[in-house]
Amino acid sequence: MSISPRHLDLLLSRLFHDLIGPASAARNGLELVREFGADDVGAEAMDLVAGSVDQVAARLTFFRMTFGGAGSGGGIGYLDARPVLADYLTHRKLEPRIAIADGLPKPRAGVIKVMLGLAVVAAESLPRGGVVSVSVTADEIRIGAEGTDAALSEKAQQALSGALEPEDEVLVVPATVGMTARRFEIDYSVTGAAPPGFSVRPD
Numbered sequence: 001m002s003i004s005p006r007h008l009d010l011l012l013s014r015l016f017h018d019l020i021g022p023a024s025a026a027r028n029g030l031e032l033v034r035e036f037g038a039d040d041v042g043a044e045a046m047d048l049v050a051g052s053v054d055q056v057a058a059r060l061t062f063f064r065m066t067f068g069g070a071g072s073g074g075g076i077g078y079l080d081a082r083p084v085l086a087d088y089l090t091h092r093k094l095e096p097r098i099a100i101a102d103g104l105p106k107p108r109a110g111v112i113k114v115m116l117g118l119a120v121v122a123a124e125s126l127p128r129g130g131v132v133s134v135s136v137t138a139d140e141i142r143i144g145a146e147g148t149d150a151a152l153s154e155k156a157q158q159a160l161s162g163a164l165e166p167e168d169e170v171l172v173v174p175a176t177v178g179m180t181a182r183r184f185e186i187d188y189s190v191t192g193a194a195p196p197g198f199s200v201r202p203d
Contacts, residue, residue, distance in 0.1 A: 003179065007165070010172035015063050017169060022055035022091075055091045062088035066120065067176065071113035077106040078136050085119055089132050094123055097133040104138060107202045110184025111141075117177030118143045118188065118198045121160065124173060125152045125196045141200040144192075152196035160190070 029048035062084050065071040078100045089096040115134065122132050122145035130147015158164035159175040162182065166172035181188050191197035 004165070007172060007175065010166050010169055011067065011176055014169040014172055015067065018059055018063075019056060022052040022059070026052035026056065058084075058087040058091050062116065066113055066116040071116065072109060074106060074109040076112045078104055078112070081112050081116060085116055085134065089119070089123060092123060093129055094126060095131045097131055098136075099134070100136045101138065104136065108184075110180065110186050111200070111202045114177065114181045114184070114186050114188060114200055115141050115143065117173070117180060118200065121152070121156065121174045121177055122196050122198070124156070124170065126150050136202075139201075139203070141202055142191075143198040143200070145196045147195075150195040152190065152193040157190060157193065 026049050029045045029052065032045040033049075065076065065081065065084055070076070082098050082100060086096040086098060115136075119132055119134060122143050125145050126132070126147040127150075128148040130145060130150055133142075133144045133146070135142045155164060155171055156174045159166055159171040160178040162175070162178050164171070164175070166175040180186075187201040189199050191199050
């Protein structure tokens with residue numbers, strides 16, 4: 001599997017974009033404390049800083065597992081990934097609904113990356129907020145999105161399948177997830193577009 005320089009540029013740009021917002025908010029909070037003093041802005045500024053730092057940490061941890069090397073090995077289990085996914089979705093102001101069957105072994109390499117990546121694709125399909133659901137059993141992982149106007153665009157489906165080169169920071173996400181699935185030879189399918197749904201074979 002090879003990735004073009006353009007694809008890499010778009011992916012990095014998207015990840016940095018998602019980190020700049022909360023990082024800038026944390027900086028703004030610290031500047032308020034510096035300018036007016038902790039006594040004048042106090043708890044409000046510190047709440048802003050703490051919340052923004054939490055967002056940065058949640059996104060960095062999620063991106064490392066989804067798009068970085070942390071999720072490429074076979075040592076990460078579903079229970080390890082659940083809080084990472086839940087924190088990421090919550091900070092995006094989406095409701096996570098994650099159900100994992102009891103006693104599941106750790107999946108083979110790449111399964112967690114694809115599961116988390118498809119959860120991002122599902123989240124991207126919710127323009128007005130909503131629910132991202134993930135259900136994991138021994139035979140299947142189901143990912144879905146529910147909300148007002150929830151829809152997986154035709155271009156996103158094409159990018160996911162590899163039929164379309166990503167042309168912006170939105171389409172680079174499904175394009176990268178699809179490449180990851182093909183790299184690790186993980187079978188998945190799009191089970192619905194409006195509302196979106198995905199099925200992954202973990203075996």
